[in-house]
Amino acid sequence: MKLLTAGICMLMPFMLLAQDPVTKTTTPVSNYAFSKGKSSMELMRNFNYDNLQDYQGDQKEGHHNDLYFGLSYNYFFQKNIAVGIDLNANSTGTHYTSDIMKRDWLAKLNFSYGIPLSENIDLYGRLGVGIGKEKLIQESGSNSTTNSDDLFKYHLEFGLPIRLYENGNVYFTPKLSYSHLETSYDDGDQTDNGFRLNFGLESYLFCNEYQCDSHHGFSLSKGMYNQGHSYLGLGNRGMIGFMHSELTTNNSSQVYESDNSSENIRLNYGYYIMDNFAIGAGIDFRHSKQDPKNSVYSYSSTSYDFLPMINYNLPVTNGWNNLFLQAQGGFGSLKLTTDDNGNITDSKHNNTNLEFGIGYNDFFAKKLSLTPMINYQWNSSKDDADKTTKSHGWGFEFGVKTFF
Numbered sequence: 001m002k003l004l005t006a007g008i009c010m011l012m013p014f015m016l017l018a019q020d021p022v023t024k025t026t027t028p029v030s031n032y033a034f035s036k037g038k039s040s041m042e043l044m045r046n047f048n049y050d051n052l053q054d055y056q057g058d059q060k061e062g063h064h065n066d067l068y069f070g071l072s073y074n075y076f077f078q079k080n081i082a083v084g085i086d087l088n089a090n091s092t093g094t095h096y097t098s099d100i101m102k103r104d105w106l107a108k109l110n111f112s113y114g115i116p117l118s119e120n121i122d123l124y125g126r127l128g129v130g131i132g133k134e135k136l137i138q139e140s141g142s143n144s145t146t147n148s149d150d151l152f153k154y155h156l157e158f159g160l161p162i163r164l165y166e167n168g169n170v171y172f173t174p175k176l177s178y179s180h181l182e183t184s185y186d187d188g189d190q191t192d193n194g195f196r197l198n199f200g201l202e203s204y205l206f207c208n209e210y211q212c213d214s215h216h217g218f219s220l221s222k223g224m225y226n227q228g229h230s231y232l233g234l235g236n237r238g239m240i241g242f243m244h245s246e247l248t249t250n251n252s253s254q255v256y257e258s259d260n261s262s263e264n265i266r267l268n269y270g271y272y273i274m275d276n277f278a279i280g281a282g283i284d285f286r287h288s289k290q291d292p293k294n295s296v297y298s299y300s301s302t303s304y305d306f307l308p309m310i311n312y313n314l315p316v317t318n319g320w321n322n323l324f325l326q327a328q329g330g331f332g333s334l335k336l337t338t339d340d341n342g343n344i345t346d347s348k349h350n351n352t353n354l355e356f357g358i359g360y361n362d363f364f365a366k367k368l369s370l371t372p373m374i375n376y377q378w379n380s381s382k383d384d385a386d387k388t389t390k391s392h393g394w395g396f397e398f399g400v401k402t403f404f
Contacts, residue, residue, distance in 0.1 A: 031167050032079075032116060032122075033114070033116075033122045033161055033163075033171065033204040034076055034079060034080045034082070034114040034115075034116070034122060034124070034204075035076065035079060035206070036076055036077070036078055036079045037076065037206050037207065038075075038076045038204050038205060038206055039073065039074065039075045039076065039204070039205060039206075039207070040073070040074045040076075040082070040084070040202050040203065040204050041072065041073050041074075041202065041203050041205075041400070042072035042073075042200055042201070042202055043170070043200070043201040043202060043203060043236075043368070043399070043400040043402055044070060044072070044200065044234070044235055044237065044399055044400065045068075045070070045234040045235035045397060045398075045399035046069065046070055046071060046398060046399045046400070047068065047069050047070075047396075047397060047398050047399070048066070048067070048068045048395065048396075048397040049065070049066070049067045049068075049395060049396050049397070050065060050066045050377075050393065050394075050395040051063065051065045051393050051394060051395070052064055052065070052377075052379070052391040052392060052393035053391060053392055053393050054096075054389070054390070054391045055389065055390040055391065056387075056388075056389055057387075057388055057390075061096050062094070062095045062096035062097075063095050063393070064092070064093060064094045064095065064391075065091075065092070065093050065095075066090075066091070066092050067089075067090065067091040067092070068089070068090050069087070069088070069089045070087065070088050070089075071085070071086070071087045072084070072085075072086045072087075073085055074110060074112055074126075080113055080114050080115060081112070081113055082110075082111070082112040082113075082114070082124075083109070083110065083111055083112075084109075084110040084112065085107065085108065085109060085110065086106075086107070086108040086110060086128060086130065087105075087106075087107050087108075088105065088106050089104070089105040089106075090102070090103070090104050090105075091103050097140075098138065098139060098140035098141075099137075099138070099139040099140070100136075100137070100138050100139075101135075101136075101137040101138075101139075102134070102135070102136055102137075103133075103134065103135040103137070104132065104133065104134035104135070104151075105132050105133060105134075106130055106131070106132030106151055106153060107130050107131065107132060108128040108129060108130025108153065108155075109128065109129055109130060110126055110127070110128040111126065111127050111128075112124050112125065112126040112127075113125055113126075117160075119163075120162065120163035121160065121161070121162050121163070122160070122161045123158070123159070123160055124158070124159050124161070125156070125157070125158050126156070126157040126158075126159065127154070127155075127156055127157075128153075128154065128155045128156075128157070129153070129154045130152075130153050130154070131150070131151060131152055131153075132150075132151035132152075132153070133148060133149065133150055133151060134148070134149045134151060134183070135147070135148045135149075136148075147185075147186065149183050149184060149185050149186075150183070150184040151181065151182070151183055151184075152181070152182040152184075153179060153180065153181045153182070154179070154180050155177050155178060155179035155180070156177065156178050156179075157175055157176070157177035157178075158175065158176050158177070159173050159174070159175045160173060160174050160175075161173045161202060161204070162174075164404075165404070168366075168367070169203050169204055169205050169209065169365060169366060169367075169368070170201060170202070170203055170367065170368070170402050171201065171202045171203070171204060172199065172201060173199065173200060173201070173202050174197070174198075174199045175196075175197070175198050175199065175200075176195070176196070176197050177195065177196050177198070178193075178194070178195050178196075179192075179193070179194065179196065180192070180193050181193075187249055187250050187251070188247060188248050188249035188250055189247075189248055190245060190246065190247045190248075191245070191246050192243050192244070192245045192260075193243065193244050194241060194242050194243030194244055194260075195241070195242055196239055196240065196241040196242075197239070197240045197241075198237065198238060198239035198240070198241075199237060199238050199239075200236065200237040200238075201232065201236060201237075201402060203365065203368060203400070205365055209365050209366070210364055210365055211363075211364060211365060212364070213319070213322075213362060213363040213364070214319055218318065218319045218321075218322075218363075220363035220364075220365070220366065221319075221321065221322050221361065221363045221369070224361075224363075224367075224403050225272055225275060225276045225278075225313045225321065226272065226275050227272050227273065227274050227275050228272060229271075229272045229403060229404065230269065230270060230271040230272065230278075230280075230403070230404050231269070231270050231278070231401050231402060231403045231404065232267075232268065232269055232401065232402045232404075233268030233269065233270060233280075233282065233401060234268060234371065234397065234399035234400070234401065235266050235268065235399060236266060236267050236268060237265075237266055238263075238264060238265035238266065239262070239263065239264055239265075240262075240263045241261065241262045241263075242259075242260075242261050243259075243260045243261070243262075244257070244258070244259055244260075245257065245258045245259075245260060254294070256292070256293075256294050257292070257293040257294065258290055258291060258292045258293060259291045259293070260288070260289065260290050260291070261288065261289050262286075262287065262288040262289075263285075263286070263287045263288075264284075264285060264286040264287070265283070265284075265285050266282075266283070266284045266285075267282065267283045268280070268281075268282040268283075269281065269282075270309065270311050275315070276312060276313040276314070276315045276321070277310070277311070277312055277313075278310070278311040278312075279308075279309070279310050279311075280308075280309050280311070281306065281307060281308045281309060281330075282305070282306075282307040282309065282328065282330075283304075283305070283306055283307075284303075284304065284305040284307075284332075285303070285304045286301075286302070286303045286304075287300070287301070287302045287303075288300065288301050296340060296341035297338060297339065297340055297341075298338075298339040299336075299337070299338055299339075300336075300337045300339075301334065301335065301336050301337070302334075302335045302337075303332065303333065303334040303335070304332050304333060305330060305331070305332030305351065305353070306330045306331060306332065307328050307329065307330035307353060307355075308328070308329070308330055309326060309327065309328035309329075310326070310327050310328075311324055311325070311326045312324060312325045312326075322360050322361040322362065322363070322369075323358070323359075323360050324358070324359055324360070324361065325356075325357070325358055326355075326356070326357045326358070326359065326373070326375075327355070327356050327357075328353075328354075328355045328356075328357075329352075329353060329354040329355065330352070330353055331350070331351065331352050331353070332350075332351040332352075332353070333348065333349065333350055333351065334348070334349040334351065334381075335347070335348050335349075336348075347383065347384055348383070348384055349381045349382065349383050350381070350382050351379065351380065351381045352379070352380045352381075353377065353378070353379050353380075354377065354378045355375050355376070355377040355378075356375060356376055356377075357373045357374060357375030357376070358373065358374055358375075359371055359372060359373030359374070360372060360373075361401060367402060367403045367404070368400055368401070368402060368403070369400065369401045369403065370398065370399075370400055371398060371399060371400070371401045372396070372397070372398035373396070373397055373398070374394065374395070374396050375394065375395050375396075375397075376392075376393070376394050376395075377392065377393065377394075377395060378390075378391075378392045379391045379392065
């Protein structure tokens with residue numbers, strides 16, 4: 001499965017280039033990705049919030065909520081030299097007979113240096129250093145406990161931005177990185193070190209290339225929903241990672257070690273089979289494994305989701321053409337495996353999902369839109385013992401779509 005994920009990562013740019021091929025041409029100097037005055041931004045799901053009611057069978061148990069915010073931005077104040085920031089924040093809460101809330105954030109300052117390799121391929125090195133905090137809050141009746149931990153992280157990364165279409169501003173970027181994360185607990189410390197190979201989409205734009213579609217007669221979005229056009233939705237990315245963890249406690253000299261690996265890939269693609277009407281699908285695959293060195297146990301989990309979808313834009317000739325309705329539904333699976341010194345125990349959950357949403361593509365540059373969407377979703381999961389858990393509720397998200 002690791003080879004499959006790596007293969008998809010490597011084939012991704014060629015799949016997209018085949019749709020809108022890059023031809024040999026003389027690229028203007030001003031179109032160089034690392035030109036002075038340009039900024040790069042990772043094209044991702046920047047914000048997501050869900051608030052879902054949870055049921056065991058038909059019995060309501062409570063509700064849970066999840067919030068995520070992410071931003072990766074770099075500015076080239078000199079040719080080839082950039083400074084930037086990475087921000088990530090998560091907040092989750094489960095509210096049953098007691099309440100459990102988790103909060104964490106991490107902010108990094110990045111320094112980058114890049115060089116051109118060809119007209120459409122560049123190379124950069126990036127050093128990032130950051131701090132953060134994580135907090136666990138548990139409340140039951142009048143009792144409340146809070147644990148707060150400090151985070152420190154640095155990473156070294158090499159990226160290979162590959163332009164997806166002639167003189168375009170969107171790049172497919174494979175990245176190889178090494179990271180070191182320190183977590184300081186009240187009673188000990190943990191370090192996580194390792195390598196990651198990941199991919200994603202980035203934009204490289206001058207400030208004057210950021211525009212307001214409505215102030216330009218909706219010229220940026222004109223024709224984007226015609227038959228034959230397509231788009232990549234929010235959060236297309238993938239990763240293969242190998243980490244080594246060491247935990248030490250203040251009251252013991254023993255070091256608890258673990259080797260961990262993870263792979264994931266997320267793709268969301270839509271194609272307009274006729275004007276204003278697109279079909280597509282979302283694919284989400286994840287695998288992780290934990291192998292503690294001080295134990296005979298090892299743990300792994302594997303999940304996938306396949307979610308076909310339809311998308312309909314309002315058939316008008318003004319800005320309301322950017323308003324769309326989306327329906328998405330599908331199935332998936334989660335498998336949990338425990339290895340107790342060769343004795344393997346598996347548990348499996350089969351999942352179904354249905355979601356309806358309404359959103360708006362607000363184009364801010366050529367072929368790029370900031371897209372907020374409100375949705376309502378129904379989820380169901382059944383385990384090996386036919387025990388069913390359900391949830392339903394609303395969500396809100398926004399991020400950047402790429403159109404072709």
